[in-house]
Amino acid sequence: MNRTTHAILAFALLAGASIMALPASAQEARAPDPAATAVPSVTAVELVRWPAAEARQGVAADKEYFYPNANNRIGKYDRKTGRRVAQWEGPRALFPHMNSCVVEDRELICAASNHPSVPMASVIEVFDTATLRHVRSIALPPIPGSLTWIERKGDDWYGGFANYPVERGGEPGHDNRWTRLVRFDSHFRATGSWLFPDAVLARFAPMSNSGGSWGDDGLLYVTGHDRPEAYVMRLPKAGSVLEHVATVALPTAGQAIAWDRTQPRVLWSLDRATNTVVASRVPPVPVTP
Known part of the structure; x- marks a missing residue:
């Protein structure tokens, strides 16, 4: 089965299921691995780092x-002082597994699943940013994989669905090649689906897509589970596979990310090994959306 057929069949399944200023330091990330530089690459510069006990996902x-x-x-946490409030x-x-959150108006929209349980099931958990009170849950239709991130772009929502080997919490027959980007309408009905290119899947391996966030340049920045890299993706003009157009070297290793909507080109990430949160400035990538 070729990748296009794979994507068509997978999307058929979806449809059938109804479906503050930041203080400046100047620590740079490591340069991208040569294996990831078949496309243009840039290096993010660390701006600030704060300890945070919850910095795990x-x-x-x-x-x-x-x-x-x-x-x-x-x-x-207060952005000026790093103090938890x-x-x-x-x-x-x-x-059991909230993988990432994003601020939308006055709410935290969090991607969650039952990982590592199977069969996989995904849900969006919504919280009030003022109080952190849990507001509601939005159960998603059956989609292959576990929701790891969700973010709005225009009138649509986009989410990453991670698939893993069985020994890493995946479903039989669905390794990380089944990892996909899914587009939803405002009612969270799936309206489109794209696979990841082999070169990016190899960087994810043996895990999958952990984070994703749309840049102000119209490009999608995604991360894996372990590598200190973000992969810059573009929706294809045709076909069912995302285009990998650039790589960003990050000062943190994998996990979920979020663009700062109040500071230009500032990306938030975390260092799981040290339970720290990092904000970095990412240079513009030399490609167009």
């Missing part, structure tokens, strides 16, 4: 605060 930010998250915990923790039985 992802981090979001608004003008005044940043919000790191773990599987069933979210912290709220609030924390939420939910029962692990109900919140």
Whole structure:
């Protein structure tokens, strides 16, 4: 089965299921691995780093605060001081795996799943940024993979669905080649689906797509689980496979990311090994959307 047929069949399944200023330091990330430089590459420059106990999966930010998250915990931290001002923790039985969050108006929109349980099921958990109170859950239709990130672009929502080998919590027959980007309408009905190119899947391996966020340049920046890199993707003019157009060397290793919508070209990420949150400035990439 070729990749185009694979994508068509997969999307048929979806349709059938109804379906503050930042203080400046100047620590640069390592240069991209030569294996990832078949496309143009740039290096992000670290601006600030804060410790955060919840920095295990992802981090979001608004003008005044940043919000790191773990599987069933979210912290709220002052961007000027790095001081935690609030924390939420939910029962692990109900919140087994929140992988990332993004600020949308006055809400945190969090991508969650039942990972590593199978069959995989995905849900969007919504929180009030002022209080961190859990507001609602949006159960998604059956889609191959676990939702790892979700973000709005225009009138649509885009989400990454990770697939893993069985020994890493995947479903039989669905390794990371089944990892996909899915577009939803405002009612979270799937309206499009794209696979990742082999070169990016190889960088994800043996894991999958952990984070994603749309840049102000119209390009999609995605991360894997382990490597200190973000892969810049473009929707294809034709076909079913995303285009890898550039690579960004990051000062952090994998996990979820979020663009800062209040500072130009500032990307938030985390260092899981040290439980720290990092904001970096990413140079413009020499490609067009």
